[in-house]
Amino acid sequence: MMVLKSFALSLTLLFCTSYTDRPAACDDEISLEKAGLVDVKQVDPSLLVDLKYSTTDNFVHKDVYGCITRCFLQKETAEKLKKAHEYLKKHHPELRLLVYDGVRSRKVQWKLWEALPQYAPKYRTNYVAHPTRGSIHNYGCAVDLTVATADGKALDMGTPFDFFGSEAYPRKEAEMLQQGKITKTHVANREILRQAMTAGGFMGITSEWWHFNAMSLAQAKAKYTIVE
Numbered sequence: 001m002m003v004l005k006s007f008a009l010s011l012t013l014l015f016c017t018s019y020t021d022r023p024a025a026c027d028d029e030i031s032l033e034k035a036g037l038v039d040v041k042q043v044d045p046s047l048l049v050d051l052k053y054s055t056t057d058n059f060v061h062k063d064v065y066g067c068i069t070r071c072f073l074q075k076e077t078a079e080k081l082k083k084a085h086e087y088l089k090k091h092h093p094e095l096r097l098l099v100y101d102g103v104r105s106r107k108v109q110w111k112l113w114e115a116l117p118q119y120a121p122k123y124r125t126n127y128v129a130h131p132t133r134g135s136i137h138n139y140g141c142a143v144d145l146t147v148a149t150a151d152g153k154a155l156d157m158g159t160p161f162d163f164f165g166s167e168a169y170p171r172k173e174a175e176m177l178q179q180g181k182i183t184k185t186h187v188a189n190r191e192i193l194r195q196a197m198t199a200g201g202f203m204g205i206t207s208e209w210w211h212f213n214a215m216s217l218a219q220a221k222a223k224y225t226i227v228e
Contacts, residue, residue: 026067028105035227037072037103037140044082046089048098048152052144052161053108059162060115064108071102074140074224077214081143084200088147092192098148100161100210103140105227106131126207127164136213138227139220143202144210147193157193158186161210170194171206 033039040047052058054065073081085097109131116124129135136142144161148154158176159168166172167181170190176182190209197204202212215223 026069028066028068029070029072032068032072032103032227035225036075037227038075038078039070040073040078040081040099040102041070043075043078044085046096047081047085048096048148050098050100050152051102052100053104059164060112062111064111071099071143072140073102073143074214076223077102077141077143080201080214082200084196084202087199088192088196091195092147094150095147095155095192096150096152097145097193097196098152098154099143099145101137101144102142103227104135104137106134106138107228109135109138134217134221134226136215136217136220139217139224140227141214141220141224143212143214144208145193145212146210147189147196155189155192156186157189157209158182159209168209169207170204170209 041049049071051065051069051071054063054069056063058064081097081099088095088097109129112128113124113131116128119127121130124130129137131138137144146154146157146161159165159182167176169176173182173187173190177184177187193209194204197212202214205211205213
């Protein structure tokens with residue numbers, strides 16, 4: 001009888017530990033799932049994710065996502081990302097995509113907009129879309145990312161993520177090369193990223209090597225509702 005009681009007690013402790021020790025569900029992540037967005041790692045578990053705005057390693061030096069630690073995108077965009085990753089792994093088996101950001105709520109967009117008072121609004125839009133207009137990130141149709149080794153070491157792209165300066169501009173790479181501010185290796189690494197993302201159906205932008213859109217803002221607005 002004592003053995004049976006001891007076994008029952010062990011089962012009870014195991015059951016309680018397995019549930020009570022789990023972190024509480026994140027309401028913001030649940031809301032994103034209810035809105036139809038998907039965790040990119042559920043679509044492609046081999047993707048690497050380091051959600052920068054859920055850390056202090058970003059240009060505002062603050063965690064602006066709170067309990068959100070997973071990267072969410074519209075399913076269509078996540079499937080394109082998977083396709084891009086498959087292309088990368090086929091052509092560079094030693095490399096992986098490392099995702100920095102996906103969907104971003106408009107309330108977070110305001111925080112990022114207001115974190116750049118040193119730029120006049122017409123110049124600020126080079127780095128952060130005005131929240132009233134909305135960013136493609138706000139619809140879950142844009143992704144920020146880089147290329148990394150399989151163990152998560154990001155390749156050197158010449159600047160960090162969220163770098164505000166000409167060195168990060170794809171349209172100024174030739175000029176920056178000539179001035180010695182970036183190297184041919186930096187451009188080659190960026191080209192690996194661009195080729196993979198293009199193969200997945202993404203479009204880059206001229207001022208950030210890390211940012212790619214799955215569609216235009218007009219298309220995103222026509223298909224989806226902005227995440228507030």
